Amino acid sequence: METLRERLPRRLTKPELAVFVSGVASMGLEILAGRIVAPEFGSSIYTWGSIIGVFLAALSLGYYVGGKRAAIRATNERMALLLLATAAYVAALIFAGDLLLSSMSVYPLPARYASLPAITLLFGPPTYLLGFISPYAAELSEKRGVGQVSGHVYALGTIGSIVGAFGTTFVLIPSLSVELIGLVFGVLLVATALAITLPSPSRKPAVAVAVVALLLVGAVGAPSMGYSVNGEIVYQTQTPYQELEVVDRGDTRTLLLDGQRHSAMDLDDPNRHVFEYTRYFHMPYLMTEDVDRVLFVGGGGFTGPKRFVEEYDATVDVVEIDPEVIDAAEQYFGVEESSQLNVHNGDGRQFLEQTEETYDVIVLDAYKRDKVPFEMTTVEFMQLTSDRLSDDGVLVANVISAPSGPASQFYRAEYKTMAQVYPQVYSFSTATPGVVQNIELVATKDDRRLTESDLHERNRQREIGLDLGDEIDTYESPPPTDDVPVLRDDRAPVDSLLEPMAGQRYVVEETTTASDGDGSRERAARVT
Incomplete structure (x- = not known):
């Protein structure tokens, strides 16, 4: 019979904390993937199907490999290193995600499969690493019995995924840019890694925490100098519907929605039609x-x-x-x-x-x-x-x-x-x-x-x-x-x-202003 002590609420153990945070991060990254991939490949059912499939496949592979290694390798320190490796990959996504995305769009695949290579490269490795956490945590669990251990781990991971899904959808995306949302997940992973090695972390995870923290700060700081390939960023936000940017380039101000040019204004002649x-x-x-x-x-x-x-x-x-x-x-x-x-x-x-x-x-x-x-x-x-x-x-x-x-x-x-x-x-x-x-x-x-x-x-x-x-x-x-x-x-x-x-x-023609003797008029000149 369950004792009163066992019924009372208690603080999460270190393995339980790792499982919960891995659930938050994996589902949060999955929701965020749609925003990252959409400007290049769209957000059709094929893109979302590819995202879901890649995340499930990567997690499954991580569960399988992690389960085989857990009996001999599972320690709090190794879980911390897995979380830090995931955070380092998130830093790479923040810094070079656009470059990686465009480089993976050249494969001559049928249109419905075009996003698969990019999604696999960008999100397969970090999700695979997070898949190790659950079997490692199960091996380190204080629970008795295989059924109780597995059920407890599954429940914590699922609760974390629910928090990650709702938090990313209703809080982070409407409030922060893609880069800052990535930073939130990276910091969460680093903080968790540090927490599960305290009070006396060994030198290896302590150094790794410092290095990955610097990578995250550098990844966010580098592009935040106010300039992008589209021009000077005047304003940027995530809305409930899309990523919104206002960018100035020369005398033209452009509204970008999910990375696509939607509207433009001539700063010297605000009512001129810039887009043909x-x-x-x-x-x-x-x-x-x-x-x-x-x-x-x-x-x-x-x-x-x-x-x-x-x-x-x-x-x-x-x-x-x-x-x-x-x-x-x-x-x-x-x-x-x-x-x-x-x-x-x-x-x-x-x-x-x-x-x-x-x-x-x-x-x-x-x-x-x-x-x-x-x-x-x-x-x-x-x-x-x-x-x-x-x-x-x-x-x-x-x-x-x-x-x-x-x-x-x-x-x-x-x-x-x-x-x-x-x-x-x-x-x-x-x-x-x-x-x-x-x-x-x-x-x-x-x-x-x-x-x-x-x-x-x-x-x-x-x-x-x-x-x-x-x-x-x-x-x-x-x-x-x-x-x-x-x-x-x-x-x-x-x-x-x-x-x-x-x-x-996608080709968008712009107009230029040319004199026709009676003043000025707009003339089309293709700019893609």
Whole structure:
């Protein structure tokens, strides 16, 4: 019968502490892996499946090898060295993770497997080392009986994993950068290693603690001098949805979300369209006449909304799901709410379902190359946009895909889906044919289809604040859609449609300012 002493709470033993912390670190690193890998390979189901598979495989191998060695090698000092080796690898990830990631993206693998080598290199070794901790701790446990020992170790490791999952997801990622989260885990591992060797650590683990601590500090300090390959870092944070950076390079300020350039602003001319694709947001003014109210779904750096407010006598609503993006736009991109500009924090589809407003133009700018909210791609959603548009309203969707080839599947499926609701759908490419780029889909309720010549004529006749002649020249013929599905709420295989784009270069064209005799105008010049 269990004694009263055995029932009373007690402090964790050193092996138990090691197991708990290894659980925290392994699950925390697994959650963090998604943020680290996403800028290069996206965050599709294939990326997350690879992350989970690699972590499970590495842990299993660590359990197996550690179990074979535990009987003769398990000591508190060796567990401390394993934790320190893991922390040293974390320091390497902090310092050179981006370099390692890009170097592992060159293997000619099918798109769905492209992330496997990088995930294996970046996260396999530290997870493998953490796998040794549980069998070592079981060997050193004070519990009696194999069942009791194994159950106790499994429970502590699982509790640690729960803490690591919830802590990383709800506390660390919304509050800290990827580098600082890595530092948190590294410091936790070093502190635990030191704790389990006290009160009289031998020389080897004591020196190792000092060395690894210095590595962690150096790894975080080196890139924190305020500069990255993209330019001078003005602001950086982890939001509940993505990693956000504001970077200055020359006279251009850029908003990066999960490492991808999302919006840019000319510091000398804040309302100029820096990215070529944002000029296409004005295309509805050639397809309809009276535009009194406009909705942007997705804010980013608010390039389109700011220009619309400056250029037109129209009320502009913007709905953005990430409050940190709104804050960054207000602080670093000159966004100010007014009687003409209304900013809403929320989900785009929910906003459209709940609003009673009718819009003349709706611009969908919430898609990313690798992260597309499927609920805003379906025929049901397109019908919702149509219901919220006036009789001659226009829908614009900024789709990231390729105009042709294997990487065009998402674009062609979205075109087919929009065509189920809108009588006319037009598409305009923004870069060299065949590469992944921004493709602008424009849908109208008008039964008559406008030709390229019609648009050029309207461009000459109408004063809309900028010349769209070059943009009209990118007018595309309707793409073939027989081999792609109509996207529906109950079946929208967006991940599989995005899969062929994995590992391909995403091309964004920028504009330059050139004099044309009557002042200055924006001119496209490709910058990838």
